[in-house]
């Protein structure tokens with residue numbers, strides 16, 4: 001889940017931050033503070049070098065990993081963003097962790113950053129529609145890439161990324177943290193074991209509530225040109241999970257989508273005079289329970305409100321304004337290359353947040369529910385981790401008693417997935433992963449193409465073939481699953 005708070009892993013405490021910001025002063029270091037370097041020789045003791053582009057909320061997790069948790073083996077050597085204020089903030093945060101003078105570059109100087117800081121890998125955490133620019137350019141300049149989801153937002157950019165990867169031979173890792181949440185890995189483990197036989201169909205329903213769900217309608221995500229809509233920005237997680245759970249890829253997609261809750265009409269129905277520009281200046285703030293107070297939340301204020309003068313980006317735009325062009329209600333039918341069919345829905349104004357998924361197999365049915373405990377903390381900003389008693393996995397064998405299995409538990413953001421994924425990314429020695437959770441550009445492409453196809457189907461009303469969007473994508477590396485051709489035991493008489 002994307003948090004409403006600007007940072008999954010706080011980089012440092014409040015006192016450290018105040019000290020760091022004060023010492024950073026007002027002069028922004030937009031020129032590199034380190035001299036140009038030649039590539040470091042590859043030696044066993046050499047730390048792996050990273051540059052990071054996009055210093056917003058999500059980048060905090062990677063910066064903390066490189067500057068602190070995994071600093072023995074890895075090194076952050078450069079930062080890049082379009083927003084000079086957020087760059088300065090990220091520099092100050094690095095200072096507070098003892099890494100002073102971290103070179104920072106404006107987006108237009110990305111090439112220069114690569115030339116001068118000589119990273120091995122570029123981490124891309126910009127807004128979704130710009131990922132492809134940095135993924136492609138980084139690979140062209142000889143770097144490997146780690147990119148946040150979604151890999152990109154439409155089929156044209158997807159083709160460009162795949163072509164660039166083929167051309168350059170560089171590695172492109174797409175960070176699907178959801179695969180790493182222990183209970184989702186457990187679902188994969190159970191399906192791989194054949195406990196319900198081979199899977200023939202899936203029903204999957206994802207609910208976003210009116211705290212977290214509404215937040216997408218305030219931010220850059222609310223424009224398809226930035227995010228591809230929730231079908232891409234959000235559902236890339238869900239469609240990737242299904243591809244990986246099934247070890248399958250989508251073939252065709254049929255979908256309907258609409259926006260009926262986050263609308264000017266709903267503002268009226270809720271008793272407001274109408275939609276306004278943003279919460280910060282809203283004349284009806286006192287009446288609106290969707291009001292977000294950026295000024296009252298230290299993290300949101302320093303990351304967004306204080307940086308508006310640099311790029312004019314408002315993090316708190318009205319969720320009912322007319323120019324929103326993403327859907328809040330989506331229903332999708334998918335057919336997979338293994339013959340599996342899926343009914344999926346995504347709803348962004350729900351009373352609770354989480355999901356329900358069922359896998360129907362030749363030997364039984366697996367039901368999994370995750371009811372996320374999305375309360376708002378005292379400052380009304382922080383979502384929490386998964387609520388223990390709201391998550392279950394149940395097995396219903398054919399004509400035999402059903403039972404519930406003990407859930408594998410994790411800790412921290414995204415159901416414990418972020419921490420496990422960071423270890424998989426940055427530990428110098430990694431155990432063999434029988435679940436093959438590390439994804440590259442092939443998994444990245446197939447995860448977005450279901451949603452991109454759905455976006456087309458919303459408009460045309462017709463089914464869309466994935467191969468008509470992007471042809472000949474090699475199959476991702478997925479674990480072996482129970483075959484559709486092996487004998488199935490005759491179930492006991494009812």
Ligand SMILES: NC(=O)c1ccc[n+]([C@@H]2O[C@H](COP(=O)([O-])OP(=O)(O)OC[C@H]3O[C@@H](n4cnc5c(N)ncnc54)[C@H](O)[C@@H]3O)[C@@H](O)[C@H]2O)c1
Nearest residue numbers: 054055056057058081082083107125126127128130148149
């Ligand atoms: N895996 C997850 O669970 C998860 C969670 C949150 C966000 N994300 C992803 O992380 C990425 C960043 O999201 P966020 O929440 O940090 O957003 P954000 O708005 O906080 O940060 C985005 C940053 O990108 C910068 N930026 C925008 N356009 C740019 C450009 N052309 N060049 C350089 N920098 C540019 C912005 O100035 C900002 O600093 C998104 O792709 C999002 O989908 C993933």
